[in-house]
Amino acid sequence: MITAIRSELLRSVSGLSLWAVYLLTIMVPVAVFSPNDSLAVIDEADPGMATARLLAPLAWSFVYAGFIGAYAVTREYYYDSMDRTLVELGFLRAFWGKLIAGSIMAMVLAICMFCIWTIVAFFILNQHGLPLTLTAEVWRIYGGALLGVFLGAIIGGAIGWITRNYYLGAIIVLAFPLAIEFAWLGSSPGVAKFSLGLSLAALSVPGFKNELLEMAPAMGIACVWAAGLVVLAWFLGRRRVS
Amino acid sequence: MSLDINAIEVRKLTKEYRSRVAVQELTFDVPRGSVVGLLGPNGAGKSTTLRAIVGLLRPTSGDILIEGMPFSALKNPATCVGVHMDGFGFEIGITAGRHLEIVCLAAGVPRKRVREVLEEVGLEDEARRRVKTFSTGMVQRLGLAAALIGSPRTLILDEPANGLDPDGIRWLRLYLREFAKQGGTVLISSHQLAEIEQMVDEVVIIKQQALFAGKLGDLVAHKNDSLENKYFDLVGGSTA
Numbered sequence: 001m002i003t004a005i006r007s008e009l010l011r012s013v014s015g016l017s018l019w020a021v022y023l024l025t026i027m028v029p030v031a032v033f034s035p036n037d038s039l040a041v042i043d044e045a046d047p048g049m050a051t052a053r054l055l056a057p058l059a060w061s062f063v064y065a066g067f068i069g070a071y072a073v074t075r076e077y078y079y080d081s082m083d084r085t086l087v088e089l090g091f092l093r094a095f096w097g098k099l100i101a102g103s104i105m106a107m108v109l110a111i112c113m114f115c116i117w118t119i120v121a122f123f124i125l126n127q128h129g130l131p132l133t134l135t136a137e138v139w140r141i142y143g144g145a146l147l148g149v150f151l152g153a154i155i156g157g158a159i160g161w162i163t164r165n166y167y168l169g170a171i172i173v174l175a176f177p178l179a180i181e182f183a184w185l186g187s188s189p190g191v192a193k194f195s196l197g198l199s200l201a202a203l204s205v206p207g208f209k210n211e212l213l214e215m216a217p218a219m220g221i222a223c224v225w226a227a228g229l230v231v232l233a234w235f236l237g238r239r240r241v242s
Numbered sequence: 243m244s245l246d247i248n249a250i251e252v253r254k255l256t257k258e259y260r261s262r263v264a265v266q267e268l269t270f271d272v273p274r275g276s277v278v279g280l281l282g283p284n285g286a287g288k289s290t291t292l293r294a295i296v297g298l299l300r301p302t303s304g305d306i307l308i309e310g311m312p313f314s315a316l317k318n319p320a321t322c323v324g325v326h327m328d329g330f331g332f333e334i335g336i337t338a339g340r341h342l343e344i345v346c347l348a349a350g351v352p353r354k355r356v357r358e359v360l361e362e363v364g365l366e367d368e369a370r371r372r373v374k375t376f377s378t379g380m381v382q383r384l385g386l387a388a389a390l391i392g393s394p395r396t397l398i399l400d401e402p403a404n405g406l407d408p409d410g411i412r413w414l415r416l417y418l419r420e421f422a423k424q425g426g427t428v429l430i431s432s433h434q435l436a437e438i439e440q441m442v443d444e445v446v447i448i449k450q451q452a453l454f455a456g457k458l459g460d461l462v463a464h465k466n467d468s469l470e471n472k473y474f475d476l477v478g479g480s481t482a
């Protein structure tokens with residue numbers, strides 16, 4: 001299994017398409033960052049709260065993690081190279097190798113993104129005369145976001161195995177959380193908070209605006225989503241090969 | 243049949259797709275150290291058979307053994323059987339060398355194998371080129387290089403000569419003969435009957451079922467016979 005993971009890790013840092021993944025990693029927190037709301041709040045908040053508010057968009061890191069997880073699988077279907085990988089590794093090693101390598105790659109990129117975003121937050125706070133203050137809440141945002149990235153990459157990988165299609169996989173892991181779940185949260189927050197993406201976001205910012213789940217139920221719901229999709233992906237993949 | 247003798251054993255392989263039967267009760271062996279040609283018209287079930295052998299599809303019934311065990315039981319498939327099939331692609335934005343490094347890691351073999359197999363297939367100067375700049379023949383050679391990375395004892399090749407120029411086809415024939423001479427086993431599917439006739443020790447001719455499976459010399463017994471004539475006699479020349 002180690003050889004399969006190493007092989008998939010090397011693949012994940014190979015090729016020109018990697019730059020699109022880097023760009024997406026940067027774009028997701030920017031896309032969910034609401035400058036008007038956040039900047040208005042930090043002017044009236046203490047440094048710890050202001051820092052936490054600026055770092056809250058990291059909770060949506062699971063979105064690019066999902067794409068990285070799915071891309072590890074769907075890029076091979078896009079280029080018709082999956083069959084070669086399956087005969088080299090066998091289904092079991094290919095399946096878990098891609099899921100684990102995708103989650104490792106996503107976590108490494110996420111940590112890099114956390115650093116970049118924290119530097120941006122430092123300068124924004126500085127402009128408002130506030131210091132960057134790493135409170136317990138801020139560390140919970142980092143930790144929860146990283147957990148969301150791990151589960152998001154696993155879920156993305158499972159969606160990749162289920163769809164076996166680059167475009168369909170990308171639409172599900174990118175458009176669903178960023179467009180549909182956000183809209184759903186506005187219309188039916190009581191139900192939407194149990195959705196896949198919003199339960200992952202709640203790991204980092206539990207109870208955010210009283211609309212997301214608290215940490216423990218969010219963790220339970222996210223794990224159920226991840227386990228269910230991985231089992232479905234395994235079942236569908238195993239059914240196709242001997 | 244003894245597992246010591248045969249690298250691959252196919253027993254009563256049947257694959258059905260809803261109402262269509264792709265392969266029915268197909269049985270044949272691939273002896274160690276031999277080159278065996280799998281022949282048949284389009285739609286005869288050649289690719290289905292090869293894909294079933296390497297675990298890419300689940301047979302409806304029947305048994306297939308590679309090195310004495312089902313493909314799914316091989317601990318490190320790339321070191322047992324090298325596979326290159328028509329339709330296996332490469333991500334075009336990745337260099338040839340990097341593709342092979344990825345396979346090296348998957349097979350758990352040292353990265354120096356990349357240089358060795360590139361030399362074996364005549365691509366030693368192309369390691370740093372991205373696959374999108376390769377000709378069809380070069381992609382075929384790269385596919386063969388990927389199959390060889392794990393130093394497998396058995397090769398399964400589906401239409402490996404597609405896209406190769408005459409020089410490349412000749413090179414492939416000589417390469418596979420040398421591979422078998424050194425104890426390797428090759429199962430090759432191709433439509434190029436004249437080329438296959440010069441290359442193989444045995445042939446398996448199928449049209450959903452096995453029409454002939456045995457030594458080439460038993461099929462083409464007389465001087466005036468040719469594999470092409472015998473092939474059309476078996477599959478029905480009027481439909482070819």
